[in-house]
Amino acid sequence: MIEVKKEDLDQIAPMFSGIEDSMVIACLQGYMGKAYLASWTNPKAALIISGEYSFFGGNPNSEDAAYLVRHFFRVCQAQSSVAIFDDDQPGWETLLLACDVNHPEPVARYGIVQKDYIFDLTKLQRYADSLPPGFSLIPFDENLYAQAMAEPWSREFCETFSSAKDFLERGLGFAAVDKGKLVSAASTMTVYDGGAEIQVATRENYRRKGLALCCAAALVKECSLRGIRPCWDAANLASKKMALKLGYEYRGEYTTIHMHRS
CATH class of the missing domain: 3.40.630 (Aminopeptidase)
Known part of the structure; x- marks a missing residue:
């Protein structure tokens, strides 16, 4: 090859x-x-x-x-x-x-429609501000990059970048933390001229608390302010529901093939 x-x-x-x-x-x-x-x-x-x-x-x-x-x-x-x-x-x-x-x-x-959206920034800020008590919403830094790369559930936030420096220079991310520990986040998984692919995930024992919505809303708003198209594709129904809540449009279901090494 x-x-x-x-x-x-x-x-x-x-x-x-x-x-x-x-x-x-x-x-x-x-x-x-x-x-x-x-x-x-x-x-x-x-x-x-x-x-x-x-x-x-x-x-x-x-x-x-x-x-x-x-x-x-x-x-x-x-x-x-x-x-x-x-x-x-x-x-x-x-x-x-x-x-x-x-x-x-x-x-x-x-599938989510890929286009230039005009998001309701006031609504996005309201979602970002709805973080449950006891958690903090902060932008990614070197510490959060290291935490994300250290565990399978969070590695996709940053793994396509060559280093923490590369991610912080070209990427974006917002994380919900519990006493300094990364528990949920949204990041620009990949970047290109004028756009990025959004990755959202939450540690399993912290799900169903609304953390992912807060992180995603903060990231989509920041992308909009910077003139970056925040592309979204939903792997499951929960992701689809969140996308529609943020202001995206649904394109329809499609098939992918999951391949596994022997």
């Missing part, structure tokens, strides 16, 4: 034109993530890996596509990955599910 150099990313961009995802944009602009081809000889398909997500573009019926799927975990360092593809090319779903070596399983996600 061949890694695509930054100066050549524009040559594979047309293969991903049907995928509206900020992580694809961030990779194609050379900011984060890696792209791969089976061969540079008349390539028919391409792969992007960014954190826990992977994106397949091009012709799913090609030999290149079969090679990229079959050898996926040779280049993916994670134990698992969520594969996303163009809804108008169902051949990718068939191909991904047929590759038993990746232990694939279909999982639904809930």
Whole structure:
């Protein structure tokens, strides 16, 4: 498998034109993530890996596509990955599910419309101010970066950045803390020119307290003030409900393929 150099990313961009995802944009602009081809000889398909997500573009019926799927975990360092593809090319779903070596399983996600929103900043501030007693809402710093990277539940907040310095220079995040401990947060998981992908999560024993909504509202408001498009995609119904509450619009359910290393 061949890694695509930054100066050549524009040559594979047309293969991903049907995928509206900020992580694809961030990779194609050379900011984060890696792209791969089976061969540079008349390539028919391409792969992007960014954190826990992977994106397949091009012709799913090609030999290149079969090679990229079959050898996926040779280049993916994670134990698992969520594969996303163009809804108008169902051949990718068939191909991904047929590759038993990746232990694939279909999982639904809930798409949010990708556009420039005009958010109600007063409402967002009201949500941010609704933090339950005993918790503090603070912007990410080096300490919170280190806490986030130290545990599986929170690593996605920052893992696509190369360091704490890189995250604090290019990314954003707001965290709910309990006596200094990170328990919930919203961050810019990936960034690109003019936009970012939002990641929201809460430590399991702190859920159902409204912490995630406070963090997400603070981040979406800050992104709006800075002229950054805060892109959102919902992995579950709770995330979809939160997005609609913040002012996003629902696009519809779609299928992803979860792949797992042996």
